[in-house]
Amino acid sequence: MALLVDKHRPRSLEALSYHHTLSDRLRSLAQSGDFPHLLIYGPSGAGKKTRITATLRALYGPGVEKIKIDSRVFQTTSNRKLEFNIVSSNYHLEITPSDVGNYDRVVVQDLLKEVAQTQQVDLAAKQRFKVVVINEADHLTRDAQAALRRTMEKYSPNLRLILLANSTSNIIAPIRSRTLLVRVAAPTEEEICDVLKKVGKKEGYKENAELEKRIAKESGRNLRRALLMFEAVHAQNEQVNEKTPIPPPDWEALIAQIADDIIAEHTPARILQVRAKLYDLLTHCIPATTILKTLTFKLMPKIDDALKSEVVKWSAFYEHRIRMGSKVIFHLEAFVAKFMRVSEAHLMGMDFDDDF
Amino acid sequence: MSNFFDIRARKAAAAENGGSSKATKPTENNRLQPWVEKYRPKSLDDVTSQDHTITVLRRTLQSANLPHMLFYGPPGTGKTSTVLALAKQLYGPELIKTRVLELNASDERGISIVREKVKDFARMQLSNPPAGPAGEEYRRKYPCPPYKIIILDEADSMTQDAQSALRRTMETYSKITRFCLICNYVTRIIDPLASRCSKFRFKSLGDGNAQKRLEDIAKLENVRMEDGVVETLIKCAEGDLRKAITFLQSAARLVGAQALEAKKDKDAMEVDEEGDGKRITVRSVEEIAGVIPENTIDRLLQAVQPSGKGAQYERVAPVIADMVAEGWSATQVVNQLYDKIVMNDSIENKQKNRIVMSFSEADKRLVDGADEHLTILDLSLQVAGALAGS
Numbered sequence: 068m069a070l071l072v073d074k075h076r077p078r079s080l081e082a083l084s085y086h087h088t089l090s091d092r093l094r095s096l097a098q099s100g101d102f103p104h105l106l107i108y109g110p111s112g113a114g115k116k117t118r119i120t121a122t123l124r125a126l127y128g129p130g131v132e133k134i135k136i137d138s139r140v141f142q143t144t145s146n147r148k149l150e151f152n153i154v155s156s157n158y159h160l161e162i163t164p165s166d167v168g169n170y171d172r173v174v175v176q177d178l179l180k181e182v183a184q185t186q187q188v189d190l191a192a193k194q195r196f197k198v199v200v201i202n203e204a205d206h207l208t209r210d211a212q213a214a215l216r217r218t219m220e221k222y223s224p225n226l227r228l229i230l231l232a233n234s235t236s237n238i239i240a241p242i243r244s245r246t247l248l249v250r251v252a253a254p255t256e257e258e259i260c261d262v263l264k265k266v267g268k269k270e271g272y273k274e275n276a277e278l279e280k281r282i283a284k285e286s287g288r289n290l291r292r293a294l295l296m297f298e299a300v301h302a303q304n305e306q307v308n309e310k311t312p313i314p315p316p317d318w319e320a321l322i323a324q325i326a327d328d329i330i331a332e333h334t335p336a337r338i339l340q341v342r343a344k345l346y347d348l349l350t351h352c353i354p355a356t357t358i359l360k361t362l363t364f365k366l367m368p369k370i371d372d373a374l375k376s377e378v379v380k381w382s383a384f385y386e387h388r389i390r391m392g393s394k395v396i397f398h399l400e401a402f403v404a405k406f407m408r409v410s411e412a413h414l415m416g417m418d419f420d421d422d423f
Numbered sequence: 424m425s426n427f428f429d430i431r432a433r434k435a436a437a438a439e440n441g442g443s444s445k446a447t448k449p450t451e452n453n454r455l456q457p458w459v460e461k462y463r464p465k466s467l468d469d470v471t472s473q474d475h476t477i478t479v480l481r482r483t484l485q486s487a488n489l490p491h492m493l494f495y496g497p498p499g500t501g502k503t504s505t506v507l508a509l510a511k512q513l514y515g516p517e518l519i520k521t522r523v524l525e526l527n528a529s530d531e532r533g534i535s536i537v538r539e540k541v542k543d544f545a546r547m548q549l550s551n552p553p554a555g556p557a558g559e560e561y562r563r564k565y566p567c568p569p570y571k572i573i574i575l576d577e578a579d580s581m582t583q584d585a586q587s588a589l590r591r592t593m594e595t596y597s598k599i600t601r602f603c604l605i606c607n608y609v610t611r612i613i614d615p616l617a618s619r620c621s622k623f624r625f626k627s628l629g630d631g632n633a634q635k636r637l638e639d640i641a642k643l644e645n646v647r648m649e650d651g652v653v654e655t656l657i658k659c660a661e662g663d664l665r666k667a668i669t670f671l672q673s674a675a676r677l678v679g680a681q682a683l684e685a686k687k688d689k690d691a692m693e694v695d696e697e698g699d700g701k702r703i704t705v706r707s708v709e710e711i712a713g714v715i716p717e718n719t720i721d722r723l724l725q726a727v728q729p730s731g732k733g734a735q736y737e738r739v740a741p742v743i744a745d746m747v748a749e750g751w752s753a754t755q756v757v758n759q760l761y762d763k764i765v766m767n768d769s770i771e772n773k774q775k776n777r778i779v780m781s782f783s784e785a786d787k788r789l790v791d792g793a794d795e796h797l798t799i800l801d802l803s804l805q806v807a808g809a810l811a812g813s
Contacts, residue, residue, distance in 0.1 A: 220457070
């Protein structure tokens with residue numbers, strides 16, 4: 068059985084439930100025949116991918132939904148072999164070049180030029196060009212982006228690119244100026260409520276507006292997360308009412324626990340205990356950035372106001388270190404130690420203690 | 424389907440093209456072309472606001488002698504356009520194919536390419552201008568000087584090694600080949616190469632010239648604009664004409680496409696304006712350029728002001744969380760906030776000092792790929808701290 072997220076994903080532009088002006092624009096772009104290169108950006112869970120799939124459908128008809136996965140082997144200049152997965156239909160390709168790390172330039176150059184130099188084979192196709200969807204475009208290296216520049220102009224009769232990114236910060240300016248920027252904002256809480264209500268009705272769940280509102284609030288305007296939480300609540304309880312607790316994901320519960328731990332006691336022994344938990348999180352493949360960010364925001368409500376900007380400062384500092392360094396656990400632990408020191412100093416200096 | 428397979432149509436088109444010297448392209452192709460390519464200057468006279476360079480180059484058209492050239496200047500000021508226009512005027516449509524080699528960053532340009540491709544081309548025998556009575560006229564129109572041109576676009580991204588491999592090539596074949604290097608930063612070109620070329624600096628386009636060009640294009644493309652759109656375009660593009668034209672085209676696509684649709688269901692909806700399209704609004708240009716609306720930035724500015732009641736964090740954090748959820752790019756936030764704060768005279772210099780340092784740190788972190796939410800939250804809190812004087 069499919070998850071609710073996949074089961075009720077809108078397939079066409081008409082079925083999308085929010086950002087109607089954006090859907091209209093995408094539809095008119097698809098119909099005009101003059102489809103530009105797109106750069107779609109927005110936070111995760113805002114519906115970027117859903118909108119792309121729907122746009123492709125508007126471009127080519129239902130044929131784009133028949134997809135297959137091939138694995139291709141590329142050879143780098145130093146004769147290293149790279150395996151690379153491509154999701155494709157007759158009309159479009161979908162690639163995630165950041166899978167191959169620093170060698171993404173090879174993939175971009177080879178694959179895109181190959182696609183760009185062949186014409187559409189299917190004579191019955193609605194459009195003469197093929198679409199290449201590039202996921203996680205903000206993780207492309209500078210080299211790969213530079214290689215895209217000229218390809219985008221030169222082969223524009225045969226090829227259209229759709230770049231998906233979380234932010235435009237890491238996209239180089241020449242690419243930004245060659246694409247049409249489309250911003251997909253996260254849905255508001257009301258919009259999430261509407262979606263939940265609609266999905267609940269289709270699934271035959273009993274409606275409970277209060278609970279939906281709470282889920283929308285908890286999800287942090289991330290629709291995918293809201294739907295997963297919604298499903299989890301209904302899977303765990305036969306009968307739901309407005310007080311049914313929303314089970315947080317295990318990792319979040321664990322991070323909340325860490326936050327409580329390091330607030331309660333500022334000793335080296337406690338760091339040792341926390342380290343075990345951090346390792347536990349890392350071995351379950353929770354990204355270090357997510358851990359640090361969640362930890363920071365869990366700490367925030369529980370500490371003194373005067374400390375908050377100090378803690379955010381160090382959090383941002385160590386997050387940068389995580390990105391630049393090679394071993395993440397060092398920086399996570401350093402943040403924990405720093406936090407303990409900062410709050411200890413605060414306590415000593417102010418000489419009062421009503422929080423803990 | 425394309426007329427690619429239709430041999431008869433192609434033959435007819437070829438016959439037509441052969442007759443007139445100017446190639447007429449199919450209109451469909453024209454429509455799909457980016458305006459940047461479509462309105463590239465056709466001759467040196469069309470290039471705007473680079474008077475000094477143009478005067479020098481125009482003289483070479485008459486004297487049929489050309490030095491090696493090095494063009495440098497900020498993006499979008501017409502470097503590539505100038506050299507292409509020059510080549511077109513020198514050789515005409517027929518000869519340009521065999522006499523000009525253009526290489527840029529998307530082509531592999533390691534040392535091996537310089538050794539093989541560039542050298543081979545430089546060594547090649549000159550192709551002859553068309554002969555016979557038909558060629559006579561061609562030769563009268565175009566000077567067809569006895570050398571080839573190699574254009575190395577974006578030359579500052581070439582490696583040092585590749586550049587030094589060029590040194591001797593440039594001299595050896597200087598009888599039949601001229602080089603034109605184009606770059607943004609002249610300091611990245613190694614000295615031995617720079618000293619072999621005559622340098623031309625391209626200055627940033629004046630607002631007046633850019634404005635005129637944009638208005639011309641808008642008129643030719645039948646785009647209607649609100650007042651102030653052109654000014655917004657120029658402001659967003661920061662002196663880069665190519666960027667401004669691309670923004671204009673994207674904006675026209677958005678509203679133009681909407682107008683097409685509106686025409687279809689005219690019965691259901693009354694179209695407020697007859698004609699080719701709706702007007703481009705200032706807002707739509709800003710949306711395309713990714714500029715954050717004034718009131719969103721003002722809300723953030725409001726939040727970082729010390730107001731006495733409530734803790735800083737409680738005021739700033741929700742605003743930042745909203746901005747991140749709306750999908751605004753952090754770099755843009757940093758840039759716009761910076762403009763606002765540095766231009767604000769009511770902030771003391773000492774405070775500005777501290778604030779600017781936090782900006783520098785935040786920018787570096789963003790470039791390194793740090794988390795956007797944490798970075799701009801940290802930045803705003805630091806700004807708030809500096810303003811409060813703590």
